Structure formats: structure tokens, C-alpha cells
Amino acid sequence: MNIIDLKNNANKESDYAVALGNFDGLHIGHSILIKDMIDEGKKRGLKNSVLIFKNYTKSVVYNKNSEMLTSNEQKFILLEDMGIDTIYMMNFDKDMMHLSPEDFVKNILVDKMRIKLVAVGFNYSFGYKAQGKGDLLAKLGNKYNFDVKILPPVYKDGLIVSSTLIKDLIREGNISKANSFLGRPFSMAGKVIYGKRRGSSLGFPTANMERKINFVVPKNGVYETSTIVGDKEYKSLTNIGSNPTFNNNNITIETYILNFNENIYGKEITVNFLRYLREEKKFSTKEELIIQMHKDVNMVKSD
Ligand SMILES: Cc1cc2nc3c(=O)[nH]c(=O)nc-3n(C[C@H](O)[C@H](O)[C@H](O)COP(=O)(O)O)c2cc1C
Numbered sequence: 681m682n683i684i685d686l687k688n689n690a691n692k693e694s695d696y697a698v699a700l701g702n703f704d705g706l707h708i709g710h711s712i713l714i715k716d717m718i719d720e721g722k723k724r725g726l727k728n729s730v731l732i733f734k735n736y737t738k739s740v741v742y743n744k745n746s747e748m749l750t751s752n753e754q755k756f757i758l759l760e761d762m763g764i765d766t767i768y769m770m771n772f773d774k775d776m777m778h779l780s781p782e783d784f785v786k787n788i789l790v791d792k793m794r795i796k797l798v799a800v801g802f803n804y805s806f807g808y809k810a811q812g813k814g815d816l817l818a819k820l821g822n823k824y825n826f827d828v829k830i831l832p833p834v835y836k837d838g839l840i841v842s843s844t845l846i847k848d849l850i851r852e853g854n855i856s857k858a859n860s861f862l863g864r865p866f867s868m869a870g871k872v873i874y875g876k877r878r879g880s881s882l883g884f885p886t887a888n889m890e891r892k893i894n895f896v897v898p899k900n901g902v903y904e905t906s907t908i909v910g911d912k913e914y915k916s917l918t919n920i921g922s923n924p925t926f927n928n929n930n931i932t933i934e935t936y937i938l939n940f941n942e943n944i945y946g947k948e949i950t951v952n953f954l955r956y957l958r959e960e961k962k963f964s965t966k967e968e969l970i971i972q973m974h975k976d977v978n979m980v981k982s983d
């Protein structure tokens with residue numbers, strides 16, 4: 681798989697099919713769209729690609745740091761697994777934001793990327809103030825000689841699968857449902873930082889994570905997770921919250937890794953969220969918390 685930054689490069693090699701979108705989460709709806717683009721591209725003898733903005737378009741448009749489901753690194757791995765030939769990267773900045781729909785199509789898709797097929801979802805919009813919709817894309821396809829495929833919404837359990845819905849489910853702690861919409865566990869990557877150094881004394885050292893990007897955070901509570909350290913995956917338990925037993929006030933994301941005993945401060949870990957187990961509680965003594973933590977471990981050991 682190639683990754684091409686369109687800032688200083690253009691594709692001169694071959695004609696391409698492309699899927700367009702933010703693809704935050706690369707959920708089951710995104711996968712269907714991308715697989716369809718790959719298949720349709722193959723029929724036409726085209727290479728396949730996705731165009732990804734380095735930064736989240738909504739964050740630029742609304743000038744805020746929006747919460748996200750996936751980092752670009754995670755997207756690259758997932759897209760490579762799907763069989764994508766090329767990822768085109770672009771910086772979404774104020775100039776880009778002000779491009780008219782037609783200029784976006786002509787300057788980027790046609791001139792820089794040699795696109796012959798564009799696949800988008802039913803609610804895709806593009807160009808300044810998101811003025812361009814599917815019908816305009818189809819017209820521009822006629823003008824600039826590329827095919828356009830607009831995919832209908834993908835439903836699951838009677839709901840349209842969307843990144844916004846999945847983020848809301850995660851915020852509510854409904855991890856199982858969020859994961860069924862994602863098609864894999866929601867996962868967060870980040871560096872292990874120092875905490876209060878209390879975990880080891882409780883018999884449960886916890887790796888405190890600093891999120892690598894502004895990942896959406898599940899509601900406070902204890903979760904069954906798995907944790908990737910280096911190239912190994914371990915069973916784990918993750919507590920999100922303010923440790924009310926100890927009257928902390930900031931929210932931490934901390935993971936106790938089973939059958940593990942290494943110093944991993946400063947290392948990057950990935951935590952996959954599998955299941956919500958219980959609320960974070962205020963215990964009257966630390967001994968009671970320790971008893972509960974043993975019960976938590978038994979919950980995930982037994983299956
Ligand atoms: C499985 C698990 C369950 C936890 N449950 C609670 C809880 O219910 N209430 C609470 O106050 N803290 C809970 N904690 C957080 C501990 O209080 C925390 O790990 C400890 O204070 C260590 O913090 P440190 O990493 O800053 O040293 C839990 C931690 C783990 C790993």
C-alpha cells in the first residue's frame with residue numbers, strides 16, 4: 681500500500697477509483713462502501729484508493745478539537761487489511777475549506793488523483809460549506825468523465841450506522857453495541873504515563889494512559905479490555921474515572937494487565953474495549969476495593 685501526500689505530489693501512474701469520506705471509526709458502513717469501490721474499480725481495471733484528510737474536517741470547520749474513534753495510524757492498518765492500493769493524504773486547512781465543490785473535484789480528484797470512479801455514502805457532502813452533494817458530484821462526473829456511485833445507508837438493529845451514533849454509544853458505556861457497529865472492538869492508543877504510584881501497593885499496578893489523539897472516552901466505570909504491548913496481546917481490566925475511594929479529582933484511564941510484570945512507562949499501548957463490567961464505586965476502605973478488584977479479575981478470567 682502506498683501513502684501519497686497530495687501537497688507536493690500527484691498521481692501520474694494510473695487511473696484510480698476512490699472512496700471519499702472522513703471514515704472516522706472505519707465502521708461496518710464504511711467497510712461496505714470501500715469494498716464496493718474496490719470491486720467496482722476492479723471491473724473497470726482501476727487501482728483503488730481513499731482520500732483522507734490528515735486532520736479531522738469537523739475540527740477545522742467548527743474550530744474545536746472533536747472527539748474521534750480512530751487515529752490515522754489505525755485507519756492505515758485497517759485500510760491495508762481491506763486491500764487498499766493507495767491512501768491519498770491531504771491537509772484540511774482554511775484554503776481547502778474554501779474550495780468550491782467544482783474546484784475540489786477538478787483540482788484534486790481529476791487533476792491530482794486521475795479519478796475515474798468515485799464512491800460516496802448517501803449523505804456525503806463536499807466543497808465550501810458542504811454545498812456539494814451526491815447529485816452535483818454526478819453532474820461533475822459527466823463533465824470530467826468519471827463514474828459516481830452513491831451508496832445507500834447501512835442499517836443495523838434498525839439504526840443507520842454512523843460515527844456519531846457509535847461515539848454516543850461509547851460515551852454511554854454501551855461498548856458491546858458500539859463494537860457491533862464498528863465491526864471490531866473500539867480501541868484507544870496512547871503512551872503510559874505516571875500516576876499516583878498507588879496501584880502497585882494495592883497489588884494491582886495500572887498503566888495510566890495519555891490518549892494519543894482526542895479519542896472519545898467511555899463513561900466512568902470498569903471495563904473488560906485487552907491490551908497490546910509491543911507485539912503481544914494480554915487480557916486486561918481498565919478503570920475510567922476519578923478513583924473516588926481516594927478522592928482524586930481528575931479522570932484517568934488506567935489498565936491492569938493480567939499475567940504481566942514489566943515497566944512500560946513511556947511506551948505506547950493499545951487498549952481494546954470489550955465489555956462494560958460495573959460502575960466505579962467509592963469504597964470506605966482500600967481493603968474493600970482490593971476485594972472488589974479480585975472479583976473483577978475473576979470475571980474476565982473465567983471466560
Ligand atoms: C479493575 C479495577 C477496578 C477499579 N475499581 C475502582 C473503584 O470501583 N473505585 C475506585 O475508587 N477506584 C477503582 N480503581 C482504581 C484504583 O483506585 C486505582 O487503580 C488506584 O488508585 C491506583 O492509581 P494510580 O495508577 O494513580 O496509582 C480500579 C482499578 C482497577 C484496575
Ligand SMILES: Nc1ncnc2c1ncn2[C@@H]1O[C@H](COP(=O)(O)OP(=O)(O)O)[C@@H](O)[C@H]1O
Pocket residue numbers: 872873874875876877878879880881884885886887888935936937938939940941942943944945
Ligand atoms: N500487570 C501490570 N499492569 C499494568 N502495569 C504494570 C503491570 N506490571 C507492571 N506495570 C508497570 O507498573 C506501572 C503502574 O504502577 P502503579 O503503581 O499503578 O503506578 P502509576 O500510579 O504510576 O500508574 C505501569 O505503568 C507499568 O509500567
